[in-house]
Amino acid sequence: MWRRVASSLSPIISSSPSSRSLSRNQAAFGLIIRESFATEISKPEEGAKSPFITFVLGGPGSGKGTQCEKIVETFGLTHLSAGDLLRREIAMHTKNGDMILNLIKDGKIVPSEVTVKLLQKELESSNSSKFLIDGFPRTEENRVAFERIVGADPDVVLFFDCPEEEMVTRVLNRNQGRVDDNITTMKKRLKIFEALNRPVIDYYKNKGKLYTINAVGTVDDIFKQVLPIFTPFQEVYTNLCLHFSSKCLSFFHYSDIRHIHLCLT
Protein backbone atom coordinates (compact mmCIF):
# COMPACT_ATOMS: atom_id res chain seq x y z
CA MET A 1 0.00 0.00 0.00
CA TRP A 2 1.14 3.52 -0.72
CA ARG A 3 1.31 6.22 1.88
CA ARG A 4 0.48 9.34 -0.05
CA VAL A 5 -0.07 12.59 1.83
CA ALA A 6 -3.71 13.48 1.40
CA SER A 7 -2.95 17.16 1.02
CA SER A 8 -0.31 16.53 -1.61
CA LEU A 9 1.31 19.43 -3.36
CA SER A 10 -0.16 21.06 -6.40
CA PRO A 11 1.45 19.95 -9.65
CA ILE A 12 4.54 21.70 -10.87
CA ILE A 13 2.55 23.34 -13.60
CA SER A 14 -0.31 24.28 -11.35
CA SER A 15 -2.77 26.73 -12.82
CA SER A 16 -2.72 28.60 -9.53
CA PRO A 17 0.89 29.60 -8.93
CA SER A 18 2.16 29.02 -5.46
CA SER A 19 2.69 32.07 -3.35
CA ARG A 20 5.36 30.30 -1.37
CA SER A 21 8.72 31.90 -1.61
CA LEU A 22 11.42 30.14 -3.55
CA SER A 23 14.08 28.66 -1.43
CA ARG A 24 17.67 29.16 -0.64
CA ASN A 25 18.58 25.98 -2.46
CA GLN A 26 19.36 27.60 -5.74
CA ALA A 27 20.63 24.69 -7.70
CA ALA A 28 23.78 24.84 -9.71
CA PHE A 29 21.87 22.56 -12.01
CA GLY A 30 19.53 25.27 -13.21
CA LEU A 31 16.83 24.04 -10.88
CA ILE A 32 15.02 25.67 -8.03
CA ILE A 33 13.87 23.71 -5.06
CA ARG A 34 10.88 25.21 -3.34
CA GLU A 35 10.71 25.91 0.37
CA SER A 36 8.13 23.21 0.66
CA PHE A 37 10.83 20.60 0.18
CA ALA A 38 12.04 21.19 3.69
CA THR A 39 8.78 21.96 5.40
CA GLU A 40 5.71 20.32 3.90
CA ILE A 41 6.58 17.03 2.39
CA SER A 42 6.17 13.80 4.24
CA LYS A 43 8.52 11.18 2.95
CA PRO A 44 6.86 8.03 1.76
CA GLU A 45 7.56 5.06 4.00
CA GLU A 46 10.83 3.39 3.25
CA GLY A 47 10.35 0.90 0.49
CA ALA A 48 6.83 2.15 -0.24
CA LYS A 49 6.02 2.88 -3.86
CA SER A 50 4.64 6.32 -4.55
CA PRO A 51 3.43 6.38 -8.12
CA PHE A 52 2.63 9.38 -10.29
CA ILE A 53 -1.11 9.11 -10.93
CA THR A 54 -3.26 10.87 -13.51
CA PHE A 55 -7.03 10.46 -13.46
CA VAL A 56 -8.66 10.87 -16.87
CA LEU A 57 -12.25 12.11 -16.69
CA GLY A 58 -14.90 13.08 -19.23
CA GLY A 59 -18.31 11.98 -20.42
CA PRO A 60 -18.88 8.83 -22.47
CA GLY A 61 -17.37 9.34 -25.92
CA SER A 62 -15.42 12.44 -24.95
CA GLY A 63 -12.21 10.79 -26.22
CA LYS A 64 -10.56 9.65 -22.99
CA GLY A 65 -9.33 6.32 -24.33
CA THR A 66 -8.14 7.84 -27.60
CA GLN A 67 -6.09 10.53 -25.87
CA CYS A 68 -4.74 8.03 -23.34
CA GLU A 69 -3.23 6.05 -26.22
CA LYS A 70 -1.39 9.17 -27.38
CA ILE A 71 -0.18 10.02 -23.88
CA VAL A 72 1.16 6.48 -23.53
CA GLU A 73 3.00 6.73 -26.88
CA THR A 74 4.57 10.07 -26.00
CA PHE A 75 5.19 9.92 -22.26
CA GLY A 76 5.21 6.20 -21.49
CA LEU A 77 2.63 6.26 -18.74
CA THR A 78 0.88 2.97 -18.02
CA HIS A 79 -2.76 3.05 -19.11
CA LEU A 80 -5.36 1.51 -16.79
CA SER A 81 -8.90 1.80 -18.15
CA ALA A 82 -11.43 1.12 -15.39
CA GLY A 83 -14.01 0.19 -18.03
CA ASP A 84 -11.62 -2.29 -19.68
CA LEU A 85 -10.84 -3.91 -16.33
CA LEU A 86 -14.57 -4.32 -15.68
CA ARG A 87 -15.17 -5.70 -19.19
CA ARG A 88 -12.35 -8.18 -18.57
CA GLU A 89 -14.25 -9.46 -15.51
CA ILE A 90 -17.29 -10.02 -17.73
CA ALA A 91 -15.23 -11.82 -20.39
CA MET A 92 -13.56 -14.02 -17.77
CA HIS A 93 -16.89 -14.91 -16.13
CA THR A 94 -15.60 -14.04 -12.68
CA LYS A 95 -17.96 -14.04 -9.71
CA ASN A 96 -18.78 -10.36 -10.30
CA GLY A 97 -19.01 -10.71 -14.09
CA ASP A 98 -22.80 -10.94 -14.42
CA MET A 99 -23.43 -8.14 -11.96
CA ILE A 100 -20.96 -5.89 -13.82
CA LEU A 101 -22.52 -6.73 -17.19
CA ASN A 102 -26.00 -5.78 -15.97
CA LEU A 103 -24.80 -2.49 -14.54
CA ILE A 104 -22.82 -1.55 -17.66
CA LYS A 105 -25.77 -2.40 -19.94
CA ASP A 106 -27.85 -0.05 -17.85
CA GLY A 107 -25.22 2.69 -17.77
CA LYS A 108 -24.93 2.40 -13.99
CA ILE A 109 -21.86 2.56 -11.81
CA VAL A 110 -20.28 -0.63 -10.50
CA PRO A 111 -19.82 -0.69 -6.69
CA SER A 112 -16.68 1.21 -5.73
CA GLU A 113 -15.12 -1.66 -3.86
CA VAL A 114 -15.13 -3.85 -6.98
CA THR A 115 -13.56 -1.26 -9.28
CA VAL A 116 -11.03 -0.04 -6.74
CA LYS A 117 -9.85 -3.57 -5.95
CA LEU A 118 -9.29 -4.21 -9.68
CA LEU A 119 -7.31 -0.99 -10.02
CA GLN A 120 -5.35 -1.71 -6.87
CA LYS A 121 -4.33 -5.12 -8.17
CA GLU A 122 -3.05 -3.60 -11.42
CA LEU A 123 -1.23 -0.78 -9.68
CA GLU A 124 0.47 -2.99 -7.16
CA SER A 125 1.51 -5.68 -9.60
CA SER A 126 2.97 -3.23 -12.09
CA ASN A 127 6.62 -2.24 -12.35
CA SER A 128 5.59 1.15 -13.64
CA SER A 129 5.70 4.26 -11.50
CA LYS A 130 3.39 6.44 -13.60
CA PHE A 131 -0.21 5.65 -14.41
CA LEU A 132 -3.12 7.00 -16.39
CA ILE A 133 -6.34 5.87 -14.75
CA ASP A 134 -8.96 6.25 -17.43
CA GLY A 135 -12.68 6.63 -16.65
CA PHE A 136 -12.27 6.65 -12.88
CA PRO A 137 -13.38 7.96 -10.38
CA ARG A 138 -16.92 8.16 -11.71
CA THR A 139 -18.48 9.23 -8.41
CA GLU A 140 -17.49 10.89 -5.17
CA GLU A 141 -17.88 7.51 -3.52
CA ASN A 142 -15.40 6.03 -6.04
CA ARG A 143 -12.97 8.82 -5.26
CA VAL A 144 -13.15 8.33 -1.50
CA ALA A 145 -12.90 4.54 -1.82
CA PHE A 146 -9.74 4.85 -3.93
CA GLU A 147 -8.16 7.14 -1.36
CA ARG A 148 -9.12 4.77 1.44
CA ILE A 149 -8.24 1.44 -0.17
CA VAL A 150 -5.25 2.37 -2.34
CA GLY A 151 -3.96 5.14 -0.12
CA ALA A 152 -3.00 7.39 -3.02
CA ASP A 153 -4.08 10.70 -4.53
CA PRO A 154 -3.80 11.77 -8.18
CA ASP A 155 -1.13 14.25 -9.16
CA VAL A 156 -2.97 15.41 -12.27
CA VAL A 157 -6.64 15.19 -13.28
CA LEU A 158 -7.53 15.63 -16.94
CA PHE A 159 -11.09 16.49 -17.91
CA PHE A 160 -12.09 16.12 -21.55
CA ASP A 161 -14.91 18.61 -21.94
CA CYS A 162 -17.21 17.68 -24.83
CA PRO A 163 -20.77 18.70 -25.80
CA GLU A 164 -23.41 16.00 -25.41
CA GLU A 165 -24.38 15.86 -29.11
CA GLU A 166 -20.76 15.21 -30.06
CA MET A 167 -20.42 12.47 -27.43
CA VAL A 168 -23.61 10.80 -28.67
CA THR A 169 -22.40 10.84 -32.28
CA ARG A 170 -19.03 9.37 -31.32
CA VAL A 171 -20.45 6.63 -29.11
CA LEU A 172 -23.01 5.55 -31.69
CA ASN A 173 -20.20 5.28 -34.25
CA ARG A 174 -17.69 3.63 -31.94
CA ASN A 175 -18.10 0.18 -33.50
CA GLN A 176 -16.41 -1.81 -30.77
CA GLY A 177 -19.40 -4.05 -30.13
CA ARG A 178 -19.95 -2.63 -26.67
CA VAL A 179 -23.25 -3.45 -24.94
CA ASP A 180 -23.58 0.15 -23.78
CA ASP A 181 -23.03 1.84 -27.14
CA ASN A 182 -26.69 2.41 -27.93
CA ILE A 183 -28.90 5.48 -27.61
CA THR A 184 -30.92 4.19 -24.65
CA THR A 185 -27.91 3.44 -22.47
CA MET A 186 -26.12 6.54 -23.69
CA LYS A 187 -28.95 8.81 -22.49
CA LYS A 188 -28.75 7.20 -19.05
CA ARG A 189 -24.96 7.51 -19.01
CA LEU A 190 -25.11 11.22 -19.78
CA LYS A 191 -27.51 11.78 -16.88
CA ILE A 192 -25.30 9.78 -14.54
CA PHE A 193 -22.26 11.67 -15.74
CA GLU A 194 -23.86 15.03 -14.88
CA ALA A 195 -25.22 13.88 -11.55
CA LEU A 196 -22.31 11.83 -10.24
CA ASN A 197 -19.13 12.68 -12.14
CA ARG A 198 -19.51 16.49 -12.12
CA PRO A 199 -19.01 16.67 -8.35
CA VAL A 200 -15.71 14.77 -8.76
CA ILE A 201 -14.59 17.21 -11.46
CA ASP A 202 -15.52 20.14 -9.20
CA TYR A 203 -13.65 18.55 -6.31
CA TYR A 204 -10.38 18.41 -8.25
CA LYS A 205 -10.97 21.87 -9.68
CA ASN A 206 -11.15 23.22 -6.13
CA LYS A 207 -7.96 21.33 -5.29
CA GLY A 208 -6.13 23.00 -8.21
CA LYS A 209 -5.41 19.64 -9.86
CA LEU A 210 -7.86 19.84 -12.77
CA TYR A 211 -6.81 20.46 -16.37
CA THR A 212 -9.83 21.04 -18.58
CA ILE A 213 -9.34 20.21 -22.23
CA ASN A 214 -11.65 21.26 -25.03
CA ALA A 215 -12.42 17.83 -26.49
CA VAL A 216 -13.84 19.08 -29.78
CA GLY A 217 -11.57 18.97 -32.80
CA THR A 218 -9.24 16.48 -34.36
CA VAL A 219 -7.48 13.94 -32.17
CA ASP A 220 -4.17 15.71 -32.86
CA ASP A 221 -5.55 19.16 -32.04
CA ILE A 222 -6.84 17.88 -28.75
CA PHE A 223 -3.53 16.21 -27.99
CA LYS A 224 -1.81 19.59 -28.53
CA GLN A 225 -3.63 20.77 -25.41
CA VAL A 226 -2.57 17.67 -23.49
CA LEU A 227 1.14 17.85 -24.38
CA PRO A 228 2.06 20.90 -22.27
CA ILE A 229 0.47 19.33 -19.22
CA PHE A 230 2.94 16.43 -19.15
CA THR A 231 5.98 18.01 -20.78
CA PRO A 232 7.23 19.81 -17.63
CA PHE A 233 7.25 16.55 -15.67
CA GLN A 234 9.27 14.91 -18.40
CA GLU A 235 11.65 17.88 -18.68
CA VAL A 236 12.37 17.89 -14.98
CA TYR A 237 13.03 14.18 -15.07
CA THR A 238 15.36 14.54 -18.06
CA ASN A 239 17.22 17.30 -16.24
CA LEU A 240 17.62 15.13 -13.19
CA CYS A 241 19.01 12.42 -15.43
CA LEU A 242 21.46 14.83 -17.01
CA HIS A 243 22.71 16.46 -13.86
CA PHE A 244 22.94 13.77 -11.23
CA SER A 245 25.48 11.02 -11.19
CA SER A 246 24.16 7.56 -11.86
CA LYS A 247 24.69 6.77 -8.18
CA CYS A 248 22.47 9.64 -7.09
CA LEU A 249 20.01 8.98 -9.85
CA SER A 250 19.16 5.57 -8.50
CA PHE A 251 17.66 7.48 -5.59
CA PHE A 252 15.13 9.14 -7.86
CA HIS A 253 11.86 7.77 -9.02
CA TYR A 254 9.63 9.52 -11.54
CA SER A 255 7.22 10.42 -8.80
CA ASP A 256 9.96 11.99 -6.69
CA ILE A 257 9.53 14.96 -8.98
CA ARG A 258 6.37 15.77 -7.13
CA HIS A 259 7.99 15.26 -3.75
CA ILE A 260 11.00 17.34 -4.60
CA HIS A 261 8.68 19.89 -6.21
CA LEU A 262 11.23 21.21 -8.58
CA CYS A 263 10.68 23.62 -11.37
CA LEU A 264 12.97 24.68 -14.15
CA THR A 265 14.41 28.16 -13.97
Ligand SMILES: Nc1ncnc2c1ncn2[C@@H]1O[C@H](COP(=O)(O)OP(=O)(O)O)[C@@H](O)[C@H]1O
Ligand atom coordinates in the same frame (compact mmCIF):
# COMPACT_ATOMS: atom_id res chain seq x y z
N1 LIG B 1 -11.39 14.07 -31.52
C1 LIG B 1 -12.19 13.15 -32.00
N2 LIG B 1 -12.97 13.41 -33.06
C2 LIG B 1 -13.80 12.48 -33.56
N3 LIG B 1 -13.91 11.22 -33.07
C3 LIG B 1 -13.15 10.90 -32.01
C4 LIG B 1 -12.26 11.84 -31.42
N4 LIG B 1 -11.65 11.24 -30.39
C5 LIG B 1 -12.12 10.01 -30.33
N5 LIG B 1 -13.03 9.78 -31.30
C6 LIG B 1 -13.79 8.57 -31.55
O1 LIG B 1 -14.92 8.63 -30.68
C7 LIG B 1 -15.21 7.36 -30.12
C8 LIG B 1 -15.12 7.47 -28.60
O2 LIG B 1 -13.77 7.72 -28.24
P1 LIG B 1 -13.14 7.08 -26.94
O3 LIG B 1 -11.70 7.43 -26.93
O4 LIG B 1 -13.50 5.65 -26.87
O5 LIG B 1 -13.93 7.92 -25.82
P2 LIG B 1 -14.19 7.61 -24.30
O6 LIG B 1 -13.10 6.69 -23.82
O7 LIG B 1 -14.16 8.94 -23.62
O8 LIG B 1 -15.55 7.00 -24.24
C9 LIG B 1 -14.19 6.39 -30.73
O9 LIG B 1 -14.79 5.74 -31.83
C10 LIG B 1 -13.05 7.30 -31.18
O10 LIG B 1 -12.36 6.77 -32.29
Ligand SMILES: O=c1ccn([C@@H]2O[C@H](COP(=O)(O)OP(=O)(O)O)[C@@H](O)[C@H]2O)c(=O)[nH]1
Ligand atom coordinates in the same frame (compact mmCIF):
# COMPACT_ATOMS: atom_id res chain seq x y z
O1 LIG C 1 -14.97 3.39 -12.70
C1 LIG C 1 -15.82 2.91 -13.47
C2 LIG C 1 -15.62 2.84 -14.86
C3 LIG C 1 -16.62 2.30 -15.64
N1 LIG C 1 -17.74 1.81 -15.07
C4 LIG C 1 -18.78 1.19 -15.89
O2 LIG C 1 -18.28 0.89 -17.16
C5 LIG C 1 -19.01 1.60 -18.16
C6 LIG C 1 -18.07 1.92 -19.31
O3 LIG C 1 -16.99 2.69 -18.84
P1 LIG C 1 -15.86 3.20 -19.83
O4 LIG C 1 -14.94 4.07 -19.08
O5 LIG C 1 -15.27 2.04 -20.54
O6 LIG C 1 -16.73 4.04 -20.86
P2 LIG C 1 -16.35 5.30 -21.75
O7 LIG C 1 -16.56 6.54 -20.92
O8 LIG C 1 -14.96 5.12 -22.17
O9 LIG C 1 -17.34 5.22 -22.87
C7 LIG C 1 -19.60 2.80 -17.41
O10 LIG C 1 -20.75 3.34 -18.03
C8 LIG C 1 -19.98 2.12 -16.10
O11 LIG C 1 -21.14 1.32 -16.24
C9 LIG C 1 -17.95 1.88 -13.71
O12 LIG C 1 -18.97 1.46 -13.20
N2 LIG C 1 -16.96 2.41 -12.94
Ligand SMILES: [Mg+2]
Ligand atom coordinates in the same frame (compact mmCIF):
# COMPACT_ATOMS: atom_id res chain seq x y z
MG1 LIG D 1 -13.16 4.86 -22.83
